[in-house]
Amino acid sequence: MAKAIEIEEPVTVTVATATSPSNLAAVPQLIKELAEGVGCLESGCNEARQALVTQARSLVQALETPRETMIKHCWAQPAVFAAILCGNECGLWKLMAKNGDKPQKVKELACALGVDPVLLSAMGYLLEVGEDEYKPTSFSLSLSLPIMNGGYPALITMGGPSFINLHEYERSRNWKNPTDAKDSPLMHAHKTDLNYFDLAASRGYLEDFNNHMGGYRQGRLPWMAPEFVPVQEVLIKGADQSPDAVFMVDVGGCLGHDLLEFHRYHPTVPGKLIVQDLPQVVGSIIPSEENKALTPMAHNFFEEQPIKGARAYYLHSVLHDWPDDRAEVIVGRIKAAMRPGYSKLLINENVIPRTDAYWETSALDLVMLSQLSAQERTERDWRDLVEGRCGLAIVKIWSGGRGVESLIEYLFPIRANPVDYKLFQIAGYNQILLT
Template identity: 80%
Template sequence: MANGIEEKPTVTVATATSPSDLAAVPQLIKELADGVSSLEPGCNEARQALAIKARTLMQALETPRETMIKHCWAQPAVYAAILCGNECGLWKLMAKNGDKPQKVKELACALGVDPVLLSRLLRHLGAMGYLLEVGEDEYKPTSFSLSLSLPIMNASPWAAPPSSTSMNTSAPGAGRTPRTPRTAPLMHAHKTDLNYFALAQSRGYLEDFNNHMGGYRQGRLPWMAPGFVPVQEVLIEGADRSSPDAVFMVDVGGCLGHDLLEFHRYHPAAPGKLVVQDLPQVVGSIAPSEENRALTAMPHNFFDEQPVQGARAYYMHSVLHDWPDERAEAIVKRVKAAMRPGYSKLLINENVIPRTDAYWEMSALDLVMLTQLSAQERTESDWYDLLERRCGLKIAKIWSGGRGVESLIECELK
C-alpha cells in the first residue's frame, strides 16, 4: 500500500510455480553432451565448467518454489542427517562394510540407534542423491558418503555450525557491512564476545576446524608445484647461500607447518631454514618426527614485531582473509618492516575473486568470512588497495592457479 493506493504485484504466483526456463533446456542438454568430450582426467577447468552447466540445467527445470523449498527444507535436513551420521558412527560403519547395499535394520543394530529414526534420515539422503536407494530401507554408499568416513570430510559439519548459525540468523543489519571483528554477525547471533576461533575452541571444534581446512585444500594444485609458480626462477635463484643459518622462508601464522613441509617435498634443495610461526600453543603441538625436522618452529604473534629479519620469503596462507583491512594492514606492515630491499618477497596465498564470473566456492567463503569475522575474500582491486595503497608494497605478479584455486600474490618493497 503506497499513498493509500494498493500496489499490484509485478510478479504473479505462476512465475513461482512454473519451470524457470524450459526453453533453455534443449540447448543446455546439447552443451552438456558436447562438454563431456572435453573431459580429461585431472582437468578441473573442464569438469567445473560442466558442473556449472549441469547446475544451470537443473535450475532451468526447477520451479522457483521448488528451489526455495530445497534451500529452506531439503539442504538443512541433509546437513542435520550428516551430523547425526557423524555422531553415531554411521559413515565409518558403511565404509567398513564396503561398496555394497546395506540394510537400515542391520546398520541400526550395529550402531545401537533407533532404526525408525535412521530409516527417516537415510530416506532423505537417498531422495537427495547422497545415497543410492536400492530397495525398501536399503542403501548403497556413494563416493560422497564413503568420503564422510575421512576426518578431513566428517569434521566439516562440526567446524561449520558457528558460521552457519550466524549466516542463517544474523545477516548484516541495516544493509551495512560490519567493519570490525567486534561487530561480526556471528557474535550477535551467538550472543557472545568470543570471535569464531575462540568460540570454536570453547566448543571443542578446533581440531575439527583444522581437519575441515585440510579437506578444503585437497585436490588443488599447490602453488609450489610445477606449472604454477616457477619457484626456481622466482625464489631459489638469488637466495642467500652464504650461511646455514640464513632463513629462506617464514610461514607467518603457519599453524603446524603443512605448507612448508609441502614446499620442502617439492624443493628439498632450497637453501636456508624453513621457519613456521604461530602462537605458542600451536607450534608447541608440532610433533617430533623425521619429516618435521625440516622445520624450525617459532612462537610468534603476527601483530608483534617480526623477529626474523631479511628472509628470502615471508609467506602467509589464508591469514589476511580473517581480518578486515585495518587489521590486515597492521599484519602486513610488521612483515614489511622486516623485509630486505631488493631481496625479500612477501607471498600471499589467497583467493583473488575475478571481476565477473566468480566461482561459487570463493563467493560462499566471502560471505562466511563476512559473518564470522567481519572480514572478506578480496578481489584483485581489493588486493591492490590493501597491499599497494595502504601498505606501500609493490605487487610484482599475481600467479593464478585457475578457477577455484587460491592464487599466489608476489610482493616486493618499492
C-alpha cells in the first residue's frame, strides 16, 4: 500500500535545523509571561495555574532543539513508561509511600521487594539526595494510589501498541478515519477481534481501567457543583417525589464514582440512584457505608433500558468510546425509556471548541481513535448525533471551563400544541423543537 503522499522534490532542511533551539526568538516573551503568571497563582485559580503550565511547556519547547525533542520522545518517554509500570508491578511506589517522606536507599528497597537493584530506575521522578539514595516526590507518592497507577497498564500496556502501529493501520486502509468499532487500530495492533474492553478483561486489566476512570477526573470541578450546574433548578425541581421513583440512572457508570460524588453534593434528592454496568463491573462494587445510597444493576447499554421514566439518564465518557452508529444505539435505548417532557439525558463529555482546543482533549481524541475507532466531539457533532440522529433536543450545554468536560442537557420533547410550546418557552426551553 502506498504512502499518503510521495515527496519527489529534495528536502532542503539541514541538520542545523535539528540541532538549533526551536524558537529562540520567543524565549524573552515567554519568560516575561511566566513571571507575570506567577503572581496569579496566589489567587488559587486553577485556570491561572493551567495557563502557567502551558507557558512553561512552550518555553521548554522553544529552548529545546528538535534533536532533543526527538530523543525525549524515542528514549525518555518510553523509558519512563517502562519504569513506572515495573514500579507498579513490583510494589515500589507503595513501599516508598509506606516508608514516608524520607531518603530511601536503593539496596534496601530492592531487598524488601526481592528485585535486582539495577532494575530500580528514577528517571527524574524521584529526588536524588545521594548515591543510590532517593526521596519520594508528590508524583511518586501519588503512584501508590490505584486511581493514579491504574492508567499506565490500562492505557500504556493495553493501548501502547495501537499508538505505535497506528501508521501501519492507516496505511493499510488508505488513510481513512476509523469509524468501525469492529475494526479498530487496537484490534489491528494486538491481532485480535476483541474490542478494548473485552481485551482488557481477558488480560486482567479491567480493574486498572476502572481505577483510571476514577482518577482522571480528580482535581476538576464536577458538574454537580452549584457553580457549574444549578442542579436544584435543572433536575430536582419538578422531580417525582415518590420514594419508589428513580431520580438518576448512571448508564455505564463503572463503580459509581460519579453518583457517589453527586450524592455528596445533593444527599437529599428524591428517588433512587442507580448505577448500571456489565455484571463483572458492578459485581466488584463492595457494599459500604459510603455507597449504600447506590443501587448497582447489571446492564448492557446496547440492550433495552429496564428503568423507565427516570428523571435523568446520565452518560459520562461513554459515547466517546463508540463511533456514531453504535453511539446512536446507546442513546436510542435510553430515549425509548424516557418519559416525554420529563426525563432528561445528561451527557458529561468534552465539547471541543472550534479553535484552541485544550491539549488533554486533543490527546484524548487520538486515544479514542486508536483504541476504539471513536472520537471526542464538537458541538456540531453532538447536535448531529443526539439531535439529528436520535431526536432529542439540547436544552443547554453547561461548560466547566478549560480542560473540564461539559454537561450537555437533552430533553425528550413532548408532542405539544402551540399553547404548550409557549409554556416551554417561558420555562426557558426555547431551543426545543416540537416533534
